[in-house]
Amino acid sequence: KKKEKIASKIAVMAEDLLKIQALRQEESGFTFAKDNELSIAFAGDFEYEETQDQHQAIIEVTKDMESPRIMDRLICGDVGYGKTEIAMRAAFKAVISGKQVLYLAPTTILTRQHYLNFKERFEKFGIRVELLSRLVDAKRQTDIIRDVKLGKVDVIIGTHRALSDEIEYLDLGLLIIDEEQRFGVIHKEKIKQIKQNIEVLTLSATPIPRTLQMSIMGIRSISLLET
16 A cells, blocks of 8 residues: 555656656747856856866857757766856856856755855856855845845855745746755755746756656756766
């Protein structure tokens, strides 16, 4: 009986995932602005030389974002292979196109690390980056949530706290999920249900079989960082 109950729930969840994905395939997404002088300046601020795989992945993400088709791309590469820089380029492109960005990471330590890295790179260009996690005191969180709703925050970096019902985004255009295997399926799909035409970029060193299978089937696009 327990097996039957679980199988039934899995079937419902699988159907929901396919419905969301099918809707995303059918709908037209937002066409982001082409790279400009600001984009070139931001790319030039990267302190390392891009690897060939990184360069190719950036081209693929750029192409996805500039097309009317909704992006759903997996960036797969080991720790230290440069996934975060690809995410930063995508986030910058979204912000200069007038959209907000949500970067989800599974732990408070990771979110703080990303927050400091993003803040250092983005604030030079007048872009506001904020952190939402239990490390941020309640009053500060209230102020951030208010400013997010007003569109005064460009990039929000947080744990699943950033997915709570009280947080309303003025114009969310890009969702970046870091190490998705450490999030629950419900958390990951919740934001897609709220905004089905949102662009999604997933970063992982060890993608879960579901994501990998969807990439192999062509439901999702994949970029590999092997060097």
